[in-house]
Amino acid sequence: MAYREDAGISCGAVGPENKILWRLLTVFFLVSALWLAVLSQSAWAQTYTFNSFDVEGNRRIETSTIINRTGITPGQTVTAGQLNDAYQRLLDSGVFETVELIPRGSTLAIKVQEYPTINRISIEGNRRVKDDVLLDAISSQPRRVFTPQVAEADADVIAEIYSAQGRVSATVIPRIIRRSDNRVDLVFEVAEGTTIEIERVSFVGNRAYSDRRLRRVLETKQANILRTFLRGDTFIADRIEFDKQVLRDFYLSRGYIDFRVNSANVEFTRERDAFYLVMNITEGQKFAFGKVTTVSEIPGVDPAPYQAALRIKPGVTYSPTLIENSITRQERLGLKNGVDFLRVEPRVTRNNRDLTLDVEFVLTKGPRIFVERIDIEGNTTTLDRVIRRQFDTVEGDPFNPREIRQSAERIRALGFFAVADVDTREGSSPSQVIVDVDVEEQPTGSLSLGGSYSVSDGFGIAIGLEERNFLGRGQALGVTLSTAQDSEQYILNFTEPYLLGRKLRFDLGLGLSSTNSSFASYDTKTAFFNPQLSYAIGELSSLKLRYNWSDSEMTQQDGETNGAVIASEIAQGKRSTSSLGLSYVYDSRIGGLNPNAGALFEVGVDAAGLGGDNKYLKTSARAIAQTKVLNEEMTLRASFEAGALHWQGDDFSRTVDRYVLGPNIFRGFEPAGLGPRDLSNGQDDAIGGNLYWVARFESDFPLGLPEELGLRGGVFYDVGNLWDIDNVDTTGANIVGADGSLRHVIGVSLLWDTPFGPLRFNFSKALVKEDFDKEQNFDFTIQARF
Template sequence: MTHPTKLLRGAVSAIALLGAAPMAAGVPVLGVVAVQAQEQLVASVLFEGNRRFSDADLLKMVDVSASGVYTQQRLNADIESIRQAYDREGFMSVSVTARTEAAADGRVRVIFSVTEGDRAGIAAINFTGNNAIGANNLKGAILTKESGILSWLLRDDMYNEQKLAADREIIRRYYANRGYPDVQVNSVAEYDAGRNGYFINFTVNEGQRYDFGNVGIETSIDGLNTDVLRSTVRTGQGGTYSMEDLQTSIEDMAYEATAQGYSFADVRARLDRDVATGTFNVTYLVDEGARIYVERINITGNQKTRDFVIRRELNFAEGDPFNRSMVIRGRTAIEALDYFSKVEISTGPGSAPDKIVLNINVEEKSTGEYGATAGYSTTDGILGEVSLTERNFLGRGQYLRAAIGASQSGRTFDFSFTEPRFMGLKVAAGVDAYHRIYEETNTSFYGAQSTGGQLRLGVPLTSALNASFFGGYERKVITDKDQRPGGNPAFRSAFVNDGQEFNKAFIGYTLTWNGLDDIKNPTQGLYATFSQQYVGWDHNLIKSEARGRYFVPVIQDSGIVASLRGQAGVINSLNGGGINVVEAFQPGAQLVRGFEGRGFGPRTAAGEYIGTTMFAGISAEIEFPIPGLPENYGLSGAVFADAGWVGDASDILNGGLQTAASNDVPLRTSIGASLIWDSPFGPLRGDIAHALNKSTGDRTQLFQFTISTLL
């Protein structure tokens, strides 16, 4: 006897089929029941040949797994679903088939067989009509990249029509920010089965180039200080037309008007085109806008991140005046958190004509990083690190990092925690703790174990200037046994003893100026820091350091950027008793490339490096893209010249032991070239340098491999 449940399922399915399509004349209902009799329960679903997607990923794509019922129609739909998923990942030649095997209790086992083939890439990206801007610059700006040696890792060479549409908009904006407001961009993608890749062709109609002409401000608001508003204008007369500068000026002007107490100020730009002179005359109109208030703020999409983490970036709350420039700034601030892959803000009507509802939808991305890295440094040799980093700890926007590192010269244990909005204020508070072990090496006559920590507070003073304050404690125990292989007890340190202990308490501040156009890839602006700290307990001194780097493009939109970097430091003893060697500056390759770490400066007759209480240096560098290499390789070249000066060791305790020859040429200079790689693991660089000026006891180094930094 047929089970009642099966009869019911068959009847329901038959009714569904009858309702879905008209029944042909003369076809009995029994024919539909006969089709449904082919349904079988699924015992299991298996996959073969899949590498790009895991079994768990594919299970989510197939209906026979979710429903537990097998029909040929469902199977065909599942095959197409899998094929489309592979197609979106660039596997154009994928083949998907399915078969069934009998299982127990009359059920079937469904097996999908996948032949992936090779992933299709981007064989070439070509541009026509781009007379003003080079193809390499445009390739660097768009999302789609040509296939290269790192494509297997970056996966940025997949063809996607939505990405291509975004690229057309990127190119249009790229031109519009460089004097071409009327640019038109079209694209065509062709698949070459022989090369298993796409050829993408962009056609650009640039139009006429424009500059900014006369710039003025008109307002109908009594009491508004237009002189202050003028400081927000970035569209100076004679400057190249830029849609971005125009929009930024509007936003900044509206924000400044709000700061003056006019919360409903509305700013628009009136543009008067002069085709004959190729200029746009700009008049900024500042008027009183509609008095609308924010009734409610709805936040959706945040599964992990707490609402308050998003709300505090808006600088306004429910019940406050609605100001479009404030909303735009809030969205930019939320995006800058780097917790979300997408941030969308829309408005809706409120309960009254003068009220509005703000809807914020976000899409979260991973903020945790668990990593084990290995590398090589010319100073520390082979090194490695295991770390845990969470940038949005417990969804509260807090930063947490713990790391264990090891190298041929020692081991490190670090912990750091930061609360970006301490007590709800725009103050970042944090704590750091560390334990570091440094061994005796060929460049250091003694080792040490340092354990310490600090508390810190960071306060923004202006949009570009930040101040941080810190204070902490460190205990350092000296290891001075010359335990190096083949070591000679005669080469122990002349300044410290084995087991000697130093305690220090320190307090200080750092001022940071960030005027760069892009913190990751700067092309223009100044980045500078100045710090001072008092060091007490077993010491009594003040350390002062200043560092800065100024960037300027050599040729606009060429990728060639020049920079000038300066640095200096001085230590002042407050009791006149001298500076202990453990607190001395140890400038080396970071001051002048072409020298080893601790490679130049005052030394003892035995060759022990002492350090100094004063140093200063300047470096000039030109960075450029490497011709012929695709931009997505992340490789660039540079040439540089360094000059650095170090003082003697007369202020260092027992400094009389150094020989004059170890610092007989206080000014060191070098020239060289670099290869810089913006790698997935961080910016790395290799420097080849030749020392021009050096002292008798200096130790030079032809090649240096380091992490690239701003300062």
């Protein structure tokens, strides 16, 4: 049978010649593979014996150190694999840029090139962050060995610093410049990029509260119309986690126990020049307290007084903070009653039908563990006692984890430390605990510049210098210099929060002030000295004991003619006042049961006559109540204040001693624009009064405008009176308004919350007033710190 032989090998039928060819090829490949395997094994199994070493290229590293690092000893027989391991050990030491091992008979030649030493480090291209900040953050240092891995890690650290400031596009490239003697200059080239703002912050899943209300909770802010000048809306990734926590705290404090943040997505805008932040949340249902009871599992301990110590009532919106405060109150009562190691365990029962939570406080005995000692580390300036006095627990006291956690929060709240960690560990025995406090101090001094404007005082500038941890003693010392168009003040303030090591706050103020008001025909100069002691007598109440000394003088303005009353008061010259005062303050605006409502009540009395020229009794009262309605979109506020001056001296009182009302107390009138006046000598002088009361009612609310404008509206209604001029020298005077009458004022406000400070525009109209009153239909104030 004939067939055609193709140029290649046929995959079909195979003839006898091809069979022989295939067998020969197979044998050839098998023999070749076997021969290569033998050669490879022979090469791998090759051994070396080195009796000496020849090290080249090392300048800083000792020759003996390099030989020891190889792990090969003279006379030792090593394989090629062990020689490769020696090479890897030298390279992994991190001090050599290149390594080469060359066997030369019985000598092993080791050629190395050491990493260079850093001569200097410089940073180029940085304008927003100072060199000192960046150099302190990196690990590379001059006169240390340069390694690429460390330089790359330092570049990442610098980039993270920029990212934390919102410059997520910043790039950092490390480069080296070779110098003599195996030295290099390390240069970090920084391209800062631009800050990337938050264009919009929005929420998905919120029903109870609007996006606008929730945005006020977050630390992250969205862009506003002043973005060109201020970057408070810069995107910072680490802030997102913090925002999740504060959002959770916000909802939990309002009874939404099932609240959770499902996701927080950050996306670039289409132009990739800003971010959108979208937070997907689940609110759940709002719960209130149901039955609140206390039971005791400790023999001989009656739960009744512990139940009476609770301030939680059924129907109050549930809040974990109220639970914590109640536990603290009961544990302190137990300590007072001599019940050591008392632990209060809250057992919560959920009632989905009526959306209430029954809470049973169970009094139990905790383990018998004592505080062995409190160790404090990291404080170089702050004295130990400043930190230690934040603990209600001392060495030898029963250990209470809750009190330790609260003490840690108080330490952080001081604001003296960038980091404040409080941990516990077992002491010298299982029944002893050591409390470790590790802090990292931060600057506590500040210099502030402020600006203000009001229709009453004109433009003003304030310069303040404050140290909140003076000499590391936890004291505050501040100096304020403020000057406005019509007034000047120079004040020195000092605060000792723990006088004599007790929870007794001491405040001291002394200074000079002067006025040159365009609303009066006289000027004033006053020097004052005001020490005060404050002591908490309850969770929300305190007592204040104060002393006041002042020396004041009224002087005639140049070119002005005074009425009879003011002229007689100027003629009295300098007069001093020495008074002692006492005030009671109750404030539930922060620590009350309702996070949306609170009240302040203050009443005080000051008696002058302990030396000095003036003798009087002055009483005052103030009350403020505030609440938020319509899902916290609208704020309602009502306030009342009153004062009474009972002059007891044989001489006459002066206008600076009596009450004079300004727009900050009664809107709609000029400073000293209402109340008794002296019209003698063709003048129109406000002379104040001995009695006054004012009630103010106001509300602010959103206007429905774009939120980034920061504008809100408001309405207000003020009513009050200023009267009585007993003990006033009325010789030759023409007095009007001595008996007083009620004034009524209504108005609207425009509130603008800007990064420069809050601006308020008041437009008012007096519904009822006297003909001699000085009305002021517009008032504008701005106060800012920068």
